[in-house]
Amino acid sequence: MEMNEKEQKQWYVVRAIGGKEKKVKEYIELEIKHRGLQDYISQVLIPTEKVYTIRNGKKISKEKISYPGYVLVEAAFVGEIPYILRNVPNVLGFLGDTKEAGKQLLATPLRPQEVSRILGRVDELSVSEEENETPFFVGETVKVTDGPFSSFEGTIEAVDNDRKKLTVSVKIFGRKTPMELSFMQVEKE
Numbered sequence: 001m002e003m004n005e006k007e008q009k010q011w012y013v014v015r016a017i018g019g020k021e022k023k024v025k026e027y028i029e030l031e032i033k034h035r036g037l038q039d040y041i042s043q044v045l046i047p048t049e050k051v052y053t054i055r056n057g058k059k060i061s062k063e064k065i066s067y068p069g070y071v072l073v074e075a076a077f078v079g080e081i082p083y084i085l086r087n088v089p090n091v092l093g094f095l096g097d098t099k100e101a102g103k104q105l106l107a108t109p110l111r112p113q114e115v116s117r118i119l120g121r122v123d124e125l126s127v128s129e130e131e132n133e134t135p136f137f138v139g140e141t142v143k144v145t146d147g148p149f150s151s152f153e154g155t156i157e158a159v160d161n162d163r164k165k166l167t168v169s170v171k172i173f174g175r176k177t178p179m180e181l182s183f184m185q186v187e188k189e
Helices: 021-035 081-086 112-127
Strands: 010-016 041-045 048-055 058-065 070-075 091-094 099-101 104-106 141-144 153-160 165-172 175-182 186-188
Touching: 010 021, 021 041, 021 070, 021 081, 070 081, 081 091, 141 165
Parallel strands: none
Antiparallel strands: 010 070, 010 091, 041 070, 048 058, 099 104, 141 153, 141 186, 153 165, 165 175
């Protein structure tokens, strides 16, 4: 396959079976290595974010996939490339209109502003690790992960974003008891 000057790489979204995103990334990277496709597929990304919780008084960070079921691929859609990507195990197809146009598979690339929003968010998250990006809402059910009421479930009564505190109503001995907890002491159900 000859790479044309006109063939620019663009970002495409590969739809993957939920929970198999890392496998899909590994398979695509193996295909690139095995077939020597570095000129055609330059990056395979799974946007993730760090989510912090407190367990037994310790702050624990865990990686959470920002867009479950999606893998971003920067590629030039020439020749066999769309077919190779589509035939990777656990791949469901591409996001966007995927049509058979004659023999060519068409997938809609992401617009530059969408790419910068997603990638910008990834950079922003690695910079502002301390920020817990998960917004909390009044009425939401959360699980307490730290303190004497660890593993209890409660309903959010109030959210104080500035102080990163929640007022959570927890049922203790059949009575609702409001407690003030930090964002780090709860996790969403």
